[in-house]
Amino acid sequence: xxxxxxxGGGLVKPGGSLRLSCTASGFTFSDLYMSWIRQAPGxxxxxxxxxxxxxxxxxxxxxxxxxxTISRDNAKSSLYLQMNSLRAEDTAVYYCARTARQxxxxxxxxxxxxxx
Amino acid sequence: xxxxxxxxxxxxxxxxxxxxxxxxxxxxLVYSDGNTYLHWFQQRPGQSPRRxxxxxxxxxxxxxxxxxxxxxxxxxxxxxxxxxxEDVGVYYCMQATHWPFTFxxxxxxxxx
Numbered sequence: 273x274x275x276x277x278x279x280g281g282g283l284v285k286p287g288g289s290l291r292l293s294c295t296a297s298g299f300t301f302s303d304l305y306m307s308w309i310r311q312a313p314g315x316x317x318x319x320x321x322x323x324x325x326x327x328x329x330x331x332x333x334x335x336x337x338x339x340x341t342i343s344r345d346n347a348k349s350s351l352y353l354q355m356n357s358l359r360a361e362d363t364a365v366y367y368c369a370r371t372a373r374q375x376x377x378x379x380x381x382x383x384x385x386x387x388x
Numbered sequence: 389x390x391x392x393x394x395x396x397x398x399x400x401x402x403x404x405x406x407x408x409x410x411x412x413x414x415x416x417l418v419y420s421d422g423n424t425y426l427h428w429f430q431q432r433p434g435q436s437p438r439r440x441x442x443x444x445x446x447x448x449x450x451x452x453x454x455x456x457x458x459x460x461x462x463x464x465x466x467x468x469x470x471x472x473x474e475d476v477g478v479y480y481c482m483q484a485t486h487w488p489f490t491f492x493x494x495x496x497x498x499x500x
Contacts, residue, residue: 317437317480319489333488367436373425373484376448378436 274298274377276368281382288358288386294351294368294379302346305329305372308353310364311381318364321353322372336362358386390414390483394492400500407468409495411481416461418485425484428457428466431494432477440479441466473499 280292294306307322320333321342330342341354351368365381391414401407417424428441439448441457444464454469468475476499481492 316494317482317491319482319491331487373419373489374439374442375427375429375482375484375489376439376442378438380436 274370276370276377276379278366278368278379278382281366281384283385283387284358285388286359286386289354289356290358290384292353292355292366292368292382292384294353296349296351296368296370299370301344301349304370306344306351307369307372307375308342308351309367309369309375309378310362311367312361312364315364323351355384358384360386362386389488390417390486390490392481392483392490392492394479394481394495397493397495399495399497401468401471401497402500403473404470407471407475407497409466409479409481411459411464411466411492413462413464413483415486417464417483418461424460426457426459426464427482427484428455429480429482429491430475430477431480432474435477437480468497471497471499 275297278294284290309319311317320336323330323342339357343352363386365383367378367381369375370377393412395410417426424444426444429437431437440451445457456467458465478494478496480494
């Protein structure tokens, strides 16, 4: 069955960096777009980025453009989100999701807290 | 950005009764490939979102048939024919036609 397991969250100071990982199983990872979506505590959902199977088609929400970098390693069935220049408003649970337009499976999420 | 407006935001329902959630988009959601990328998600307390309905009316595998989706263009609806206790949670519509993909504010379903 499809499984997506995020890791790498934690507490970081404003201006700091963090790298999130998502390990996929149960499907052919290299065939599909993958995405990152976040949810601030007690708030709604924000779609922040997606990447094509080859990594050549990448898009970001304006709120993270220039600070976050999505990438993937198909050999390891892994998706990554490098987050730099973190701000308090980046505090959220970060989910990886399978595909872009379909968003059919989501992981359990990893919590990122940006605070001094 | 395409604004997705859900109503109601709070939905108290008696067990066994029907429920309906409306989702309206600020622009048509028909994509250039002819598909309408409007999905519905359920987020139970303490869990990650789970997709229930994709592309307006297609039910995901394992989703009870008491859930149904309908609509077109800019107006969409999620219906639950008979609410059960396990349906408690927050329901979101999401459009994936226009970037950035956007979600409705969420509708919190609770048992009366």
